[in-house]
Amino acid sequence: MTLDLRERGRWLARNVLPHEALLRAKLRNMCLYDLDIEDVIQETYARFMTHQSLETIRYPRQYALLTARAIIIDHVRHSRVVSITSSGNLELLEIPAQDINSEERIEFRQEVETVMAALNELPEACRETLILRRIEGLPQKEVAARLKISEKTVEKYMATGVRLLINLFGRGGKVRANTSTTQESGYSEDVAKKPRD
């Protein structure tokens, strides 16, 4: 594989990740049957990772939605299962021509606020590690020394931070609910249980 993963990641960070929550919301509205939304999203990213020339994509948000749509149609054609149920069906993933450019550009301030808000949700050790490594740009060794942790732990905190941020970014910043369910799982099922005699 010759593609430069990090460069592509950087492009995705600017052009696709900020729209992931929108994409997920639209997919959710479609009520996909026997097709996991998360699979569609991962495959959408995969298509960007193998795209010949990302720089030629003028409207990445639109392109991401159309890619998801193409993935669903492929799935539908392949399995002959129509997976679209909602009122808007596939049209949900289309953007009216006059709106194509409207929300495409991500405002700088909004972007900074989103990233800060997400970082705030992380456990302190993960947050500190990510800040020292990726914002202040320190090498692993120095991050470890500053935080008085082992280099291995730096890696662990970083991976945990990324994992949590995947969820935080992907769900558009309504983040508390997601991080807390991992600790309090089972809560809603218990409450929802019907009384039986």
Added chain:
Amino acid sequence: MSLKNQEIDGLAADWVARRDLATLSDAEEAEFQAWLAADARHLGAYGRAEAVLSRLERLNGAALDSPAPEAEEQPRWNRRRLVLTGGIAAGVATGWGIAQFLPKTIPEQAYSTAVGEFRKVVLADRSVVTLNTDTKINVRFTEELREIRLIQGEAFFEVAKNKNRPFIVSAGETQVRAVGTSFTVSLLPQKPVQVLVKEGVVELRRAGETVGIPVRASANIQAIAPIDAPIVTVAVPEEKLARNLAWQGGQIAFDNQSLEEAANEFARYSRVRIVVDPAISEKTITGLFATKDPVGFAKAAAAVLKLQVEVRESEVRIF
């Protein structure tokens, strides 16, 4: 998010962290490449994890490389501010539970739904009845019996356990007796009474028939009671059961049904008629659709089967 996807994201995060912090050894690089190749989703998950890490650089990189005009008040990265605002995010308040007061004895009650409507009714014994489109039931509770008459349509019953007070649903000439279980009963025009059991066991017999052994139907069994033939039972696979109960979520499920049959099924739920060109009425469709959206169904079916759709005021034509 399914566990599987979350696991993939976790592995992608591990790899991103490792690759960011140090150069991988040849063996590690081979391991990484093998992981990427193992599943089509891995590359996507990895790309997103890279993107997540890169996005953090917006906090410093932006100030350096983008003299963006819209950023009138470029906040320089400030860790203290981050930490200070950290504890403010509010928890999620969840409000569960509908407390519904119900008297112990109630006279006969009628419940119904219009075309395209659904309704969930909690009965006095805490059994729950879900009425599908265009359905009518009467409910009569006495000390000894819980009696429901399905007058037309389809209903799903989740019966609260009470051995001393059987729960009996009558539909046409058929009686379905349950103790604690969940099942649907349907009484539709030109069709025999059908009973589909999701949990537990029910017993079926003809009204007025007091001798003889009732027909038992347990979970994942469908019982069909034609007017002039014996009651028969068939096993129903789990997926089919789920499909048959899809209407409770306002959905309609098809598994290789002809467009003709699909159009008839939609007719139960909506005044907007689906008209299928006879030339293609035998083409089959599979999938889950919104009961209240025949037009959406027609468009989706046309997209898959490469057909045309014409939407008019009170009908939608597929050809």
